[in-house]
Amino acid sequence: MFHTALKQRRVRWTRAGAFVLGAAVVAGTGLVVPPSALAEQVGPTTVEAGDTVVGELVQAWPEYQEPADAAEHAEEGPLSWIETATGGAVRVSTEDIEEVVSAEVGATVAVTVGDEVVDQAVEQGLDPAREVVEATVVTTAPLATPPPVSAAGTVTNAVTVVMVVPQGTAADRRTLSDVVSAVDGPVAAFWSEQSNGAATIKVTASRDLRSTPTTASCADPQGLWDEAARMVGWTAGPGKHLLVHLPEGAGSCPYGLAEVGSSPTAGGRLYVREVATSLLAHELGHNMGLGHSSELQCDGATETDSCQVTAYNDWYDVMGISWDEVGTLNAPQAARLGFLPAEETVALAASGATVTRTLVPVSAGSGTRTLRLTDAEGAVYWLEYRQASGRDAWLASATANWPGVQAGVTMRRSAGGRDTSLLLDATPSRRAQWSVDRATALVRGVPVPISGGDFTITVTSVTPSGATVEVATRTHPVTVRWNELGGAGGALGARTSALTCGLVARGCSQHFVGGSIYWSPGTGARTVTGVVRDRWAAGGSERGLGYPVSDTFCGLVGGGCFQWFQGGSLYSATAGGSAHVVFGAIRDRWGASGWEVGALGYPVADEHGTRGGSVQRFQRGAVYWSPATGARVVLNGSVQARWRASGAYKGALGYPVSDTFCGLVGGGCFQWFQGGSLYSATAGGSAHVVFGAIRDRWGASGWEVGALGYPVADEHGTRGGSVQRFQRGAVYWSPATGARVVLNGSVQARWRASGAYKGALGYPVSDTFCGLVGGGCFQWFQGGSLYSATAGGSAHVVFGAIRDRWGASGWEVGALGYPVADEQSVRGGSVQRFQRGRITWTPSRGAVVVLG
Template sequence: MSRPSRPSLLRSSVLGLAAAVVVPVLVVAPAARAEEPPVAEETLVGELVQGYADPAPQEHLEDGHADGTLLSWVQTAPGEAVRVPTEDVADVEVGATVEVTLGDAVVDEAAQEGLEPAQEVLAAEVLAAPEEPAVAPATTPVNHPVTVVMLQPAGVARDGTTLQQVVDAVNGPVADFWEQQTRGAVRFGATAGVDWGEPATVGCDEPFQLWQQAAKRAGWTWLDNAHLLVYVPAGAPGCAYGLGTIGGSIDDGGLAYVRAPETNVIAHEFGHNLSLGHSSARQCDGTVDVRPCQVAPYEDFHDVMGYSWGPLGSLNAVHGNQLGVLPAHPVYWYAGARTVFDLAAVSGTSGWQAIELVSEDGTRHFVEYRPASGQDAWLATTENRPGVDAGVQVRAAAAGGDASLLLDATPSPQSRWGSDLQHSLAVGETVSLRDGEFALTLESVSPDVARVLVTTRAATAATEITRFYQAGGGAAGVLGRPVSAEVCGLRDGGCFRHFQDGSIYASPRTGVHRLSTAPRARWAELGWENGRLGYPVTDEVCGLPGGGCFVHFQGGSVYRSASTPAREVTGAVRDRWAATGWERGPLGYPVTSPACGLRDGGCFQHFQGGSVYSTPGTGTRWLSSALRARWSALGWENGRLGYPVTDEVCGLPGGGCFAHFQGGSVYRSPTTGVHDVSGAIRDRWAAAGWERGALGYPVGDPTCGLRAGGCFQQFQRGSTYWTPATGARWMDGPIRDAWGAQGWENGPLGYPVTDLTCGLPRSGCYVHFQGGSVYVSADSAAHAVSGRIRDAWAALGWERGLGYPVEGSRAVPYGETQRFQNGTLALDHRTGQVRRI
């Protein structure tokens, strides 16, 4: 059965960067090969890291269309990275672990501007996919902690900027901007700072070593949502205005340096850390999107990820949608329809703030209304130095560095591209997108609402859901006849349609997928797409053992079989179940839903063949039904064993299995049953070799309440006894039996004070007790020796003198005697003397 791939659980070094699914696009001059002899090929393994070197405002004004170069490195260790040409790794996901074979040095535009030369990639093999970002729980209002380090590169003098200026920028306007624009999802805050000190030993040409030295000074370590911001002096040669690494999601952190304590550049680099590319403009010759066209990097002056070097406007809908913070909005992929939408201001908090248009080839456009109000009020002030316009704007989502493209809805001929900064729709005018697939008409505009008519081409009359349904056989297929109309407007642009025997759900991010009524019913109980499972990401797959079927969702899976109901499995519990072999493993299908709220934040789920338990402190562990039953009898996690700290492990001698718990272990075998072992008794059993040692498996559970606080446990070939005064001691069968004949711990011998000790002549063994000893050998049975007779025997050389005892002591007039292999000892109670007879 095919499964979706699972992300790697391994994180790279301290300065490793989170993954982002980015198709790199290089927009600099073609690379020129260095005039040097070819170097020997070198192979290394590391993580692919990318970042943007962003130009300063004056650099843009001087260069006209200066772009932020997308740079690539293979990081092999903290502070150790080799720069490679971005185009050489275009097919590798950022954050992937990759093995690369390197060739000659490459002097590209970045090297000409002071960065170390790149090295040609002759071959690349992905060893591990990027990992899924994990979110560290926020314990303060700040959930994206920032460490600020003031650091001058080698040979550069510090400037007049203070640590407090940078911290104030982070904690003030930068934090306010991102918290507002993400609706509280991102809350930046400077939680640590390091002031100017000794210069670094490297320059900006080696940014990873620069960051590593800053991290060492600050004691900064990697967390998935933590940021390291280095301030370098404004005039530092070879340093970009800002350089930020690309994260994988809104939950990621990252590395950045800036040359100014300005809100816009710090907020911009943090945007890269959160996974965002640049906001650029796309102009076409007299049309909105028909070639010839050009992309002007950064020239979306409205957006923080463009040239927002003055005021910060509202985050555009493309970026808001990528981060998952764009409010619910209509996603329009219907064909042959005309619909009027009332758009509210993108800077507002209510109404439709965007229309998403999804074309047949998957291209996405976002229509938004950006009046000169709220966060965009600057558009009507003297701060609007570029002279860009307010109004209804269209942006396209794109792959690569220019992730958001502002389209010119009032297009100019190519000769006027450089001076045309008016991009908003004109009232009463209609513009066409995607060769007529969509048409937009701005019917009216007020300060609060813009009314937009969207028309789609009638030639493509079938929706994605309809096409999917028809491809599956229509009414003759597994779903039967439709029982509802197609409904859209769900979270993240989702749509659905119900049928006799199931439903089809679609969303832009998850695609179109089918599920039957059984998993749909369980999904509905959990809140549909708004619950913890999110949208389905696979169709329902059947044909599993026992008539089983499953559907994978964004946040977990739902499984069912002929004998088990539809149950969801999520998170770490699902991962552990998967590791055991899914439904084909020892656990079988789930029979309950996940349940949490146990002690210490514990959660559990029961399966046909056992259970999976999880806590933050002990991890996620599975047990079979047999071990679970014994654990249950002891009070589950609230009993003396606590939570399991290992999975159940089998393959022991005699078909044995075990699981370790916080307070002990449970062992089982086909011939001995299931028993728990804990504390000092378990430790002594372990010292004797566990189940492979002299004692074998436990055949009883621990029993306490004996004299002097004693406890004992029986094993296949002996027992272990414990008291606070004597510790845990073990002995085998013959000696144990002889001790028992004396009355166990209540007899004259008391408790054992040594373990069974062997290796004496003629295969002899002994155990010392509080009141004597028991000896056994190959040619003598086990007998107790105590008191003054034992002392005399010891004085004569123990078993090497009189030999082993061959019987216990016998009462005689005025005393007692005990016979040994080589003689007899007699004790006279009147005198206390022992003599050999």
């Protein structure tokens, strides 16, 4: 058997069209329903893969009657249904619905379903779920409208009891009177007592419909509820409960199932297979808005990281395991419902003096019944004294208290979700003994720290009428830090606000005349002052940059200030100037450049987005970032000016791929970009673009320290190619020849005199080379070669068959030496003179060397 609480965070007061009413409801305890209505049956909605279902999203947690079974299935998630307006329901995969759409329970959704999913719930007798292929929110979950305040003695929780027999089961011997008596008797008395009369539960209508089995089976819990409601004309509303009783022998049905409402008078649906007070009171507790009372069990400690929640394991409480006894509703559950009078609670914070209080038994009707402790992170703990008196008298009976539940001062922690109260073990055992450990009360004289030491609890005395408890609190880290700084007479001055906890990530803060202190578990207590605090606050404080991870510090170069936060840093150039955010890759690059004492100086603006990246400006430059290039420094100066003139990151050069660097030979600067490089011969001189094959050839020649020196102009197009001029020459490029160096000198002069690339020689096919024998120079071109005997001497053209013959004779180191004139035409051929002879050419004889 398993027990299920169906969780609805918001309850719909109206369910238009959810139930078809066949006749008017007659006042009193009887309901008149025509036989035709009984014949109209409500069952599970039949769907096929690809169908779209529109309805309300409801969820249910599969839980188990036995704690061991609950622990075994603790990791299983809730069950989900789409409940349609016609009363049917389609179970869908919870994992799928949460992944596909963000919707509150109670929202109306449109879900396209896929194939059936066989999960753990199928083994418990439920219909298979369906895959969720697509889902959208039609309407969000409506907020519950609180019911009107009722006069004293007015029924606040009206219960309609319906006894049914699901198909495939048989009726038991229990009567309608048995169920009504159980609700109107001990269950109503329990809730009236625990609420100080605020909750008045009464059966206002009842019907035994077991003569005709329902169409819906236990495989369809929603269908059972809807069919029962349809047969008796029940509709949902504030303070209205539909209690469906199933036969005790219906083993395929849940032991109990109930909607979890949003308030004590929210109303709701539930069904049970027994009429035990503990079970009925428990399920009505879910309708009122309570989760379970479970136990937090830790391995040899009260609270550590090695803990687990053991479902239902608070044997004291009605919202724990349902067994023979029904103890007093515990403090966190009573407080959740608003049933705990303020005068019966003493509230303590994590920062304060040691306090000693005497608790009366929690079953008493007056006096200090509980201590409420709120730690630095906003978690709430409760202390109460469980003594064998009143509703807890069973604690003294060996027969009644067969599990061995311990009397004494107990500790609990408020929680959310499935388990709204967690019992803490003051005398924890090792993991192997958890299943049999019922001793959870504090031992007199033994201090027990909780909340990481924010509180230390010691029971100093115990009598039947009360238990005296000492609560020692640890001074909050914010207060400790303030005291370290000199308190009211120190740097921050006097307090201007109280300590505030419960901030994002469980943080706390306090404000002072001269600034603030913020604390979180991960960052410690840090001061935030001046313009840094102002800028941080403008950006959302701890919800923006996160908590500070350093104190505000002023005294940087020029009187600047800075502070680091979880999500970035704030820097201002002066104590009274504007502070700017620096974070991520740009902060890292700025830091690598020397922070505020480096080349960039202080930030003068926040980072902002660019096309494909981002930029942040500093006093003496900027840092640009893109995914492809990372963060790079661009310093103010000629390089930056030229880049910006070319369109910056939007232009042909794109984003920088290196930082600006000055300090080259002669004081020059350079920077590389995605589409090329910029070089300037001096820090203040003009910068020129170098890119592609010409940049590569210039680099191969030694960059700015090579033969060419710095560029003196940008590359520009030529007929069939391009050229870029440098201090001591140029680089020419064409598709056929590639990039070639032409140095200033006689070779360059002669080539230009011949028409350069437009002349007979065409583009160079080698670089200018000087250093031949005797200091000569040469360069080859498409249409011939140029040679000079000395670096400053005249250069002469050598080409064709004569060049080939001269080369065969040993070039300039051969018998002929260097050319001393260009080739000349003669009758019948041509001739070219060299230092030690000549070469003649005729068509009949070819090229012939003549020495002397």
